[in-house]
Amino acid sequence: MRIGTRPLFGALLAAAALVATPALARDLTVTSFGGAYQDAQREVYFEPFTEATGIPLIEDSWNAGIGTLRAKAEGEGTWDVVQVESEELVLGCEEGMFEPLDWQALGGEDAYLDAAVHECGVGTIVWATIMAFDGAKFADGEAPQSWADFFDTGKFPGKRGLRKGPRGTLEFALMGDGVPPEQVYEVLATDEGVDRAFAKLESIKDDLIWWEAGAQPPQLLASGELVMTSAYNGRITAANESDNREFEIAWPAGFIYQIDSLVVMANSPMKEQAMELVAFMSAPENQSKLPAKIPYGPTNKKAIEQVPSEVAPNTPTAPENLEHGVNYDRAFWVDHVEQLNERFNSWAAQ
Amino acid sequence: MAAASTPVDTVGLAEIGRATRRAGRRRQWKAFGLTLPLAAFLLVFFLLPIFGMLQLAVSNAELGEVMPDAAAALGAWDGDGLPDGETARTVAADLRRAFEARALGEVAARLNNEVPGYRSMLMGTARKLPETIEGDALAALADIDPVWREPSLWRLLKRTAAPYTDLYLLQALDLERGAGGDIRRRPAEQAVYLDILWRTLEISLFVTLACLVLAYPLAYKLASLKEKHANLLMIFVLLPFWTSLLVRSAAWIVLLQREGPINDGLIWLGLIDTPLSMVFNRTGVLIAMTHVLLPFMVLPLYAVMRGIPKAHMRAAKSLGAPPFTAFRRVFLPQTLPGIGAGALLVFILSIGYYITPALVGGANDQMISYFIAFFTLQTVNWGMAAALASVLLVAVLALYLVYARVVGIDKVGMG
Numbered sequence: 001m002r003i004g005t006r007p008l009f010g011a012l013l014a015a016a017a018l019v020a021t022p023a024l025a026r027d028l029t030v031t032s033f034g035g036a037y038q039d040a041q042r043e044v045y046f047e048p049f050t051e052a053t054g055i056p057l058i059e060d061s062w063n064a065g066i067g068t069l070r071a072k073a074e075g076e077g078t079w080d081v082v083q084v085e086s087e088e089l090v091l092g093c094e095e096g097m098f099e100p101l102d103w104q105a106l107g108g109e110d111a112y113l114d115a116a117v118h119e120c121g122v123g124t125i126v127w128a129t130i131m132a133f134d135g136a137k138f139a140d141g142e143a144p145q146s147w148a149d150f151f152d153t154g155k156f157p158g159k160r161g162l163r164k165g166p167r168g169t170l171e172f173a174l175m176g177d178g179v180p181p182e183q184v185y186e187v188l189a190t191d192e193g194v195d196r197a198f199a200k201l202e203s204i205k206d207d208l209i210w211w212e213a214g215a216q217p218p219q220l221l222a223s224g225e226l227v228m229t230s231a232y233n234g235r236i237t238a239a240n241e242s243d244n245r246e247f248e249i250a251w252p253a254g255f256i257y258q259i260d261s262l263v264v265m266a267n268s269p270m271k272e273q274a275m276e277l278v279a280f281m282s283a284p285e286n287q288s289k290l291p292a293k294i295p296y297g298p299t300n301k302k303a304i305e306q307v308p309s310e311v312a313p314n315t316p317t318a319p320e321n322l323e324h325g326v327n328y329d330r331a332f333w334v335d336h337v338e339q340l341n342e343r344f345n346s347w348a349a350q
Numbered sequence: 351m352a353a354a355s356t357p358v359d360t361v362g363l364a365e366i367g368r369a370t371r372r373a374g375r376r377r378q379w380k381a382f383g384l385t386l387p388l389a390a391f392l393l394v395f396f397l398l399p400i401f402g403m404l405q406l407a408v409s410n411a412e413l414g415e416v417m418p419d420a421a422a423a424l425g426a427w428d429g430d431g432l433p434d435g436e437t438a439r440t441v442a443a444d445l446r447r448a449f450e451a452r453a454l455g456e457v458a459a460r461l462n463n464e465v466p467g468y469r470s471m472l473m474g475t476a477r478k479l480p481e482t483i484e485g486d487a488l489a490a491l492a493d494i495d496p497v498w499r500e501p502s503l504w505r506l507l508k509r510t511a512a513p514y515t516d517l518y519l520l521q522a523l524d525l526e527r528g529a530g531g532d533i534r535r536r537p538a539e540q541a542v543y544l545d546i547l548w549r550t551l552e553i554s555l556f557v558t559l560a561c562l563v564l565a566y567p568l569a570y571k572l573a574s575l576k577e578k579h580a581n582l583l584m585i586f587v588l589l590p591f592w593t594s595l596l597v598r599s600a601a602w603i604v605l606l607q608r609e610g611p612i613n614d615g616l617i618w619l620g621l622i623d624t625p626l627s628m629v630f631n632r633t634g635v636l637i638a639m640t641h642v643l644l645p646f647m648v649l650p651l652y653a654v655m656r657g658i659p660k661a662h663m664r665a666a667k668s669l670g671a672p673p674f675t676a677f678r679r680v681f682l683p684q685t686l687p688g689i690g691a692g693a694l695l696v697f698i699l700s701i702g703y704y705i706t707p708a709l710v711g712g713a714n715d716q717m718i719s720y721f722i723a724f725f726t727l728q729t730v731n732w733g734m735a736a737a738l739a740s741v742l743l744v745a746v747l748a749l750y751l752v753y754a755r756v757v758g759i760d761k762v763g764m765g
Contacts, residue, residue: 066730091730094473096452159608164713209630210713224609331470338729339466345542348713
């Protein structure tokens with residue numbers, strides 16, 4: 001390349017490979033999703049755990065993905081306790097990556113929400129995909145109430161946001177078409193149900209904007225691009241707190257909640273301590289402290305009762321919210337996501 | 351004397367010739383030796399992964415690895431109707447064993463690639479199978495799930511037991527095998543990947559042309575400035591180049607949104623009444639990608655134009671050519687290598703774009719990489735991801751050959 005501008009073309013490749021030698025004896029390692037969430041976990045679980053038991057902890061973080069887990073499940077384990085999303089719990093357990101849990105040590109299955117109980121994992125937080133809007137843009141009593149309102153562009157003109165792809169989109173289309181939240185997966189399992197969901201989306205196709213990242217919906221609400229949108233509940237509460245927004249969550253419209261679980265890796269060399277940490281993180285007196293730091297709901301029924309009343313309304317597990325929610329059907333989506341993703345894209349291309 | 355000396359000279363010449371050839375060979379070996387690290391690097395980090403990817407696109411190893419007895423039994427079965435009791439017993443026993451060993455997940459996922467719902471069906475069946483089956487194994491399976499009486503399931507299992515499959519490659523081309531093994535088009539609601547491939551090529555082509563149209567005058571201006579001034583302006587071209595891709599994509603969302611500065615400005619000027627939809631659709635993707643990739647077009651063009659002596663244009667004009675003719679017949683042909691290089695760079699980079707369309711595009715603007723990422727990261731269907739990647743690779747190679755033919759690859763250069 002003959003260019004007379006020397007400073008502009010400095011070569012810039014410096015590859016430094018840091019080879020970490022695996023230590024023979026290492027500390028118990030807990031892996032979660034990082035960010036503000038893991039900061040909260042550190043305060044509520046990790047530091048108090050070390051204090052109470054004297055077991056030192058190392059933290060790691062990851063972005064979920066079964067591929068990463070598969071790599072970590074090979075050979076001598078470097079992770080012990082891992083927080084996983086619902087699909088990874090199902091797939092990883094089937095593939096034998098996780099150690100079955102001792103539910104007696106966790107206080108028995110009955111102490112938890114049904115959806116939080118699994119052979120290989122115990123639910124640790126409940127988060128939700130909900131319908132949100134900017135309360136500042138609507139007069140009292142004129143705000144949208146339901147998913148039917150979401151699909152009514154006559155009554156509420158403007159663009160709507162949904163997550164790009166079929167998951168957490170088709171469910172809301174059915175709710176907007178009058179299917180009660182607890183029946184959406186039943187309806188979605190039939191061909192007619194899928195047709196019905198796509199027909200509902202079709203009815204407002206030109207008014208839909210598809211978001212990709214969880215940070216987008218609050219930003220798009222704030223900029224006025226959207227009048228209402230599906231969103232992750234934690235992001236909406238965070239926007240209200242940090243940016244002084246008046247976003248509102250339409251809990252009674254119906255929402256989908258998902259559970260992240262704690263698992264113990266089957267190749268962990270210190271399963272006993274790992275189980276101890278899982279039990280500590282599942283105890284009601286500890287779980288109930290988390291929602292004050294970040295608005296995710298606990299899974300232990302006693303913990304749900306103990307959540308401070310000023311933060312409870314922001315959590316999906318508050319009784320008055322939970323009755324409108326439907327548990328994300330992980331088995332349905334593991335089976336059907338590829339097929340419905342193809343259908344979604346062929347629909348979008350029409 | 352002369353006659354006597356001739357043989358000596360010949361010997362000497364031959365000696366010199368040999369020595370020269372030896373030295374030449376040594377130089378060649380040395381040069382070859384110096385390229386060895388690069389060759390090894392390319393082999394390990396480029397060719398082998400591509401080979402691995404191509405293999406993954408046709409690999410069908412799941413059932414054979416996890417359930418070897420069942421695979422052998424299914425291989426021996428003639429595939430007509432329902433299998434005999436012994437084959438069914440072997441399959442059921444292997445199912446049970448694989449489930450106990452927690453190895454059945456991959457097989458279940460593999461079946462689910464063909465028939466959605468079969469993952470749960472297989473896992474559910476294996477969970478309920480008794481340790482040892484008394485009597486008719488086929489009946490025992492069918493008691494758990496009546497689908498085991500369907501010949502199509504058994505034919506599918508037999509197909510899955512073969513070491514290679516064309517399923518993924520066919521699917522990536524919107525094709526499938528019918529019940530009789532004939533190849534046919536997939537139903538319209540599943541046939542999306544060719545569409546996505548065309549879309550990818552279309553967006554890339556547009557971005558390449560847009561970059562060329564924008565970059566050519568800019569590079570011309572830069573090349574005609576004094577080096578000092580050109581360098582300053584060059585910084586403005588390169589600044590975005592050094593900014594994170596995510597930041598630039600997000601910035602375009604802010605600029606182009608309904609209540610963003612561009613819409614506000616147009617309304618204020620009275621040019622439009624209602625805000626234009628410029629983001630979360632194809633317009634946004636094209637604008638943002640053109641911006642992100644512009645430097646890759648400006649730099650080769652600028653490099654080539656810098657190398658063209660100014661005297662050429664002056665000479666053309668002094669010989670009577672009007673400005674446009676001088677540009678068309680003297681300047682433009684000399685910039686062709688830069689156009690060739692820039693267009694190739696921008697096009698190849700666009701084809702693999704993922705994050706920009708994901709952020710600023712709508713549901714109908716996602717390019718093929720988005721789907722490769724979907725299959726790799728979200729559904730762990732690496733066969734499908736590899737097949738899509740292979741189709742893309744072949745499409746790009748074919749385009750490159752056409753390009754090399756039309757433009758002439760020796761003409762691609764950077765000055």
